Amino acid sequence: MSSIIEKFEPGKAVVTGLSDFDITQVFDCGQCFRFDPDPEGGISGIAFGRRVRFEQPQADTLVIHGASRDDYERIWKRYLALDEDYGAIKADIAEKFTPFDKAGIICAAMERGGGIRVLRQEPWETLCSFIVSQNNNMPRIKKIIAALSEAYGEKFECKTEAGERIVCSAFPTPEALAEAGEQAIYALRTGFRAKYIFDAARRVAEGEIDLEAVAKLPTSEAAAELMKIKGVGIKVASCVLLFGFGRTEVFPVDVWVRRVLEKYYPDSLDISALGRYAGIAQQYLFYYERYTAGGTR
Template sequence: MTRDDQTVPPALKVNSCGRDVEITGIRDFDLDHIFDCGQCFRWTRNEDGSYTGTAFGRIVRMIWNPAKQLLRICGATPEDFENVWRGYLDLNRDYGEIKKYLAEKDTVIREAIDFGSGIRILNQEKWETILSFLISQNNNIPRIRKCVDSLAETLGAKIGTYDGKAYYALPTPEILAEASLEDLAPCRLGYRAKYLIDTAKLVREEGLDVLEALGQPEITADDARQSLCRYSGVGPKVANCISLFSMGKIDSFPIDVWVRKVMHQLYGIEEKNVKAMAEFAAERFCPYGGIAQQYLFYYITHHEEDGQL
């Protein structure tokens, strides 16, 4: 397999159902795995197992039926699916082939893949992703979600209402660049507030197109990370997250406290030796380091929660 390998998955069938759209034939997919692996923060799990959230200025509810391999997106049309949700959910990539390729490497990654078999890497908005992962530093997922939502509600424009709940977009670079630390105080961002404001000022100065351009296929993951580290508060881990979750750089391998744990406990690498972990991932999982990272992250976080490791 080459770096650019994207073998086409089996064809999907897309049907309009009133105000919803149904997609059948999806494989290697599970909403719980996708929305609970630390890559996004704007989706909420409902009591029936569906998820409601927002992306690209749209609000939808997603319902997954694994027995029928059927995804229902409530509040979307077939055109919305083709223009937004197919790419957002990375449905043009054959994860079955990628899992097979990675599983041949060793039994550790094979077990992690089996545990989080429905994970897919979302292709999120770049500006939203840089804000989200600046907020994520030294933070836990429930609190990140609260901070991101609070930032949207405090300074963002209202997108609309769904099932009685109002949804807001994150503030634009122009709005956030004009904000003061006092303006952001209700969001309880702590020291991260200054990072957000300073980053917004640079994005406003350069233009959002400069950030968007980093997602072009000809830009390597290394070049994207180097450019992202120019933004206030963005270090290697955050840069890797942004490049993986919004720029299609699937060889990016973010290393946080959880990944250090899993690489130490399951691969025997010294927990503080981030360089050795990055080198190991580049050699063992290339060209799918980012996808492997998500399987490992999901595995370690859920097993530690259950007291199994």
Template sequence: MREKTGSFDLAQTLDCGQCFRWEKQEDGSYTGVASGRILNISEQNREQALDDPFWRNYFDLPLDYGKIRDDLSAGDAALAQAAKYAPGMRILNQEPWEALCSFIFSQNNNIPRIKGIVSRFCAGFGESIGEGYYAFPKAERVAGLCEEDLAGIRSGFRAKYILSAARKVAQGEIDLESLKTAPLAEARDRLMTIHGVGPKVADCTLLYGLHRLEAFPMDVWMKRAMRTLFPGREPESFGRYAGIAQQYIFHYSRNNPELFEAR
């Protein structure tokens, strides 16, 4: 059954740190690029926009998040509170290669700077798709570059990591599509053969790029949240939708820092 789009919130989904190619416009709408397609979406036009099967899948509309929220929240007051804070959040179906690169760029970085790097990366090495927008650069194109070529995007130490990723993907050493069905630990280990990719970037790629909804990225905020709100619990305890639970917890914790004061 199609879930009503009323349970899908644009701001909660696009401003939660899982993607870096969407910008809020002055009129409150969002404009972004995915898989070489441009979309401007708002509360006013979203029903029409989401009639397109591509965008319905991208925003994960077929999955019943209402039931998942109820199941995750049952008997868990802390998680129920986190889920209640952003009930309209969804995990996007992003391109695996784009997600991998984006989260390599995210290392020791903040969202505005990540967006700037990604934007310059696309403008410099992606194909123009019109209206001043560019497709995400293909791994094969990036694999032929050197660190000096990437100097203009101002990604710093991350440039060499991007090149390592591009070469492994372009040469078939890492088959991103196969990681969608590989055992989670094996998929994580494969991603971590890329120079500069550790557990956090690997799990972000798994969750946000490969839609492995059981993946549970851990950063400073999440480690603090787990210690404070879920002491003694492991990510696996949240089950097959641990990644959705993680996103609720992360967003709630990041926007409520008072939870951790004097602790």
């Protein structure tokens, strides 16, 4: 495994020696809703109550603007899965797919989205985000999450690359959303999801569901716990486990992934045989279907 080199300057971290990493693909594969490409050619957004801007000037180099050394080591390194060996992960996935994949679809998918990393996002934000995502489209999901944050998230000031001071909003806490109430959440055009978001917020705020405790449960028990929340089914729970709790073995199946499975693996693919990186494999397939075989959206 090639190892990365980390250097720190005031307000930024520079990582070199990267492979299997493409910041555009990371934030364009449908796992995260608060980051967007900026005019300067980077990708900026908010997570962990901080505004951050990522830039990849060369294939092996990542610059994280707005990151102290401490934040890099505690937050961003883990968030971006820079501590994982994706070369080895891809090899493992290829091996596990071999018995099922005569056409080599997974290899084509790993070629196409080879720079994807499955992020390790904040569990509560991930839970809300994927509740919002149900029967919804990407632009609108992002819009609703931005609206929730601006209305009920904690405000903080920060500076953009251009040097202007702006006010940013963290993702709202469960307490803030529970206190706001279902009607207020509905007023933000969340539609039928308002009652689901509110139910999640209430349960977490009241301690009925302890996400830190859920994080320690075996996967199937963790899923069952999450599915006590109204509006959380197997798909939302799977996404929370994969993108929020780093359970890379969890394989969320949605309409697009189901389409891939039916198309390329009509009856032979056994998801349970795909091993501990099945969820990462799923993300490669999702991205591949979206941009290559299934057209763009």
